[in-house]
Amino acid sequence: MSKQQFVLEAASRPDAGKGASRRLRRKAGAIPAILYGGDKAPSNISISHKDLAYVLENEAFFTSIITLKVDGTNESAIIKALQRHPAQPRLLHADFQRVLEDRALHIKVPLHFLNEAVAPGVKVGGGVVSHLLTELEISCLPKHLPSYIEVDIAELGLGQALHISDLKLPEGVHSVSLAHGASGDLAVVSINIIKKGGDEAPAAAADAAAAGTTPAAAAPAAPAKK
Numbered sequence: 001m002s003k004q005q006f007v008l009e010a011a012s013r014p015d016a017g018k019g020a021s022r023r024l025r026r027k028a029g030a031i032p033a034i035l036y037g038g039d040k041a042p043s044n045i046s047i048s049h050k051d052l053a054y055v056l057e058n059e060a061f062f063t064s065i066i067t068l069k070v071d072g073t074n075e076s077a078i079i080k081a082l083q084r085h086p087a088q089p090r091l092l093h094a095d096f097q098r099v100l101e102d103r104a105l106h107i108k109v110p111l112h113f114l115n116e117a118v119a120p121g122v123k124v125g126g127g128v129v130s131h132l133l134t135e136l137e138i139s140c141l142p143k144h145l146p147s148y149i150e151v152d153i154a155e156l157g158l159g160q161a162l163h164i165s166d167l168k169l170p171e172g173v174h175s176v177s178l179a180h181g182a183s184g185d186l187a188v189v190s191i192n193i194i195k196k197g198g199d200e201a202p203a204a205a206a207d208a209a210a211a212g213t214t215p216a217a218a219a220p221a222a223p224a225k226k
Contacts, residue, residue, distance in 0.1 A: 003147060004060050007067045008051055010035075013044040031091050035068060035077060038098030045070055049091055056082075056091075060147045063109045065099055076100075076142075078107060099142050106176060108135045109146055113189060115154035121191030125158030133188045136164065137176040144172030153189055161190035 013032060031049050036042035045068070055061045061079070068075040081095035099105065111134055121127040136149055151167060164175050165185045177184035 003064055004058070005067070006055055006058075006061055006064050007069060008047055008055065010045040010047050010068045010070045012071050013046045031093060033094040033096060035070065035075060035096045035098060037077075038100055040098065043070065045096075047094065052091060052094065059110060063107065063145060063147050065142055065145065066096070068096060078105065101142055104139050104141055105145060106137065106139050107145070108137045110135050110148045111151050111188065112148045114150055114152045119153045119156045119191060121156050121158035121160060125191065126194060127158045127191040128194055129153070130190050130192050131188075132161075132190060133164075133186060136167075136188075138169070138173050139176050139179075140173045144170065146170050146173060149173075151189055153191070156189070156191050158191055158193060161187045163187050 029049055030046040033045050033047050034042055035045055066077050066079065068077050076099040077096040078099055079094060080097045083093040085092055113131065116122060116129050122129060149167060149169065151162065153162060156162060163185045164178055167188065177186060
């Protein structure tokens with residue numbers, strides 16, 4: 001499946017500083033941004049607030065190679081940081097990183113969970129799905145960058161969990177967390193036991209899943225002593 005293409009017009013921004021940034025937002029309807037990385041020096045640029053706000057509504061924008069047309073010159077980049085106004089629906093600043101075809105990217109991609117309703121732990125066991133991670137930091141070359149990673153829980157039972165090492169990553173994609181060894185093999189999703197009148201069981205199941213163990217509530221009861 002081909003990825004959506006995003007193109008943003010940008011302009012060089014000679015003036016820096018808080019005062020210049022405020023004037024840019026107020027008078028030009030644009031926001032200050034910076035483009036860095038690659039083999040070039042960082043560049044101060046400006047982007048239309050309206051144009052950027054529009055593409056940000058698309059989840060795929062955050063995991064796409066963006067074409068920034070800076071004064072008519074195309075630059076390939078990914079968005080790395082975004083500053084929003086704390087109380088108003090306004091963007092304040094954006095950071096973009098240049099992309100080179102032969103250099104690996106480090107980026108977070110969303111997780112899309114599949115087959116939750118038919119998982120045995122839900123359909124048969126009556127459990128509830130807990131998303132312990134909603135995104136995964138990956139490393140890959142630009143040509144291998146996925147829009148998202150699928151997490152299929154069709155076989156997941158009650159009290160069980162899937163960890164990062166259980167995921168089927170696309171070709172050329174590696175988990176940054178797993179590079180740190182077993183300690184980085186975090187739980188991604190679990191199916192917890194529902195306990196009426198309280199939430200102790202789901203919490204216990206989630207903690208156990210994160211630790212890679214089976215919660216006591218899901219284990220068979222010990223035989224009674226005679």
